[in-house]
Amino acid sequence: MTSLPRPNSPAARDIASVLHPYTDLEAHLRTGPLVITRGKGVRVWDDAGREYIDTLAGLWCAALGFDNERLIEAAVRQMRALPFYHAFGGRSHPPMIELAEMLLARAPVPMSRVFFANSGSEANDTAIKMIWYANNAWGRPEKKKIIGRVRGYHGITIAAGSVTGQTINHKAFDLPLPGFLHLRCPTFYHEGLPGETEEQFSLRLAEELEALILREGPETIAAMFAEPVQGAGGVVIPPRGYFEAIQPILRKYDILLVADEVICGFGRTGNYWGSETFGLEPDILVCAKALSNAYLPISAVMVNDRIFQALAKQSHEIGTFGHGFTYSGHPVPAAVAVETLKIYDEIDIVGHVREVGPYFQAQLRERFADHPLVGEVRGVGLIAGVELVEDKETRRNFAPARKIGARFVKHAEERGLICRAMVLDTIGFSPPLIITRAEIDEMLDRFGRALDDLAVALATEREATLA
Structure with a gap:
């Protein structure tokens, strides 16, 4: 828009009422939506x-x-049957159960349980809390640092925003929090050296990872977060051999791998998961967005059995797993997500x-x-x-x-x-x-x-x- 919106138009009303995400708020007052x-x-x-x-x-x-009319109809049917119920205190409902089963059946590596949230940010924040919780259960209270990557994107809550590796998500928000580390962005276009092959670049990045781990102390580093393709960081495709070089180092020092599939999941890269395209074997997998075709907010955190057993042990000692959202596994988004996965299969x-x-x-x-x-x-x-x-x-x-x-x-x-x-x-x-x-x-x-x-x-x- 090149001129001020006409009075009482949707654009003018927006300027007077809405605070937009990822927007130059001052410029928006002049240009409108x-x-x-x-x-x-x-x-x-x-x-x-x-x-x-x-x-x-x-x-x-x-x-x-x-x-997509089928998704609209799925939402309406569920609204009429059970428009809301929660998952606190062991409550459940059929759409949440069916969706969890469907996700576990489609996981790229064996997974044990699914936790539901409302966005990729909440899911990644949940994964961080689970990792800390599990390390306490394992008797490793110092093993809490989280590795992300420059230009990586994992959301904008305080913890997820800290593992995110983008300046705009840190500047003036007082982020990242202490204990969040960032590796070089795996962009061969800008970071590859003259005469260096992609495979050599990947090995150099793996060496940098190991050097970081040894410098910080392996006993202090809990997990690494990685998108199969760094989406919001500019669609950075991992160089050849990257995850093949990275993962043995993580396993060597018992550092968990979290695959952030919020963008890459459900077919985007040509496989059901980006993890399959690039050979990731995650301990935790986070998904959202296309899970419900974005028609209603829902996200999921899949954890392997080792992590689930730690969560179960610690929650039993404390008396409860003290984490969750009012809308975790909300029946209407869950029903839409179930229908979405069915459509993906059918077509x-x-x-x-x-x-x-x-x-x-x-x-x-x-x-x-x-x-x-x-x-x-x-x-x-x-x-x-x-x-x-x-x-x-x-x-x-x-x-x-x-x-x-x-x-x-x-x-x-x-x-x-x-x-x-x-x-x-x-x-x-x-x-x-x-x-x-x-x-x-x-x-x-x-x-x-x-x-x-x-x-x-x-x-x-x-x-x-x-x-």
Whole structure:
């Protein structure tokens, strides 16, 4: 929007009432929101009737698109049968039980129990508390430090925000808390040395991990959190051999591995779990977002039997497992999640991603890898990042103050595309998994036009500066 919204419009009312996440709040007072009013398939419409393809499935989550009637009906049925009940004190209900069984049956490695929360942030925060609780049960009160990675994203609660490795989630929030450590981001594009192969880079990162463990003391480090693909950190794909090199070191020092599958789970990478795509064998697996197609808030923490037995022992000694949320396993989101998983199975969502994903990845590279503004195109399955750079040869990024990514997002909106700019002006792709080849072509056509629009604008600015 280039001018102030008209009085009493949805945009004007929003400015006067809503505090937005991940938004420049002062700038928002001048520009106002993009008000989305309806959706269908991979498309959404704003309050002026303009149509957009949503390249990020909302926030990496609407895998089945924006109008799945079966999920709506599942919610209505459950609202009529049992609109709410809790899980405290051993209470339960059928949707929660069925969903837990379905998740355990689909887990990439054997898991024992499932705890439910409402968001990926809450789930990761819960995982941290479980890890601390279990180490107390094991008689290791000093083994509490948590390792994350630079540019990793695990949520924004105080503990999850601390294991997250992004400056915007720390700055002015007084984070991270003590005891949270961060490894180098595994981005070969920026961190690989001249002449170094991806495998050599992975071994160097593994050596850095072991050096960190020895420096801090193995008896003090409890767990490492890792996304199979670092999503909000700019779609960072692990270099070849990365997790193969990392995991033996974690096992050597009895450090738990938490797989954050909030973005990668349920087919996004071409397997049901990103852990399967990249060979992770986690002790804890966290999922959310596409678990319910994002139609209702729900997340899950799966733990292996070793951890569950520690939780059970400690809770028995104390008298209760003193953690949980009012809405843990809420029957309506649970029922929607059950239906979501059934749909994934029925339509073979993984098979579809394996069919269209390679086409999507090939088209991205064929169309944009040589564009003067594109430094790297990276991705797997139906997740990708296009990193915009000022200098292709030196891989130099634009100065953050220029807000090139945000400017691209505005050009994209004008071309009928909703995008998200992330770290280092990386434009993320994570479209609904139901996207077709024809829709991929249309999405990339619009993306190309927006990229050319930005290139023309930047060239015009350079000419004006030289004049």
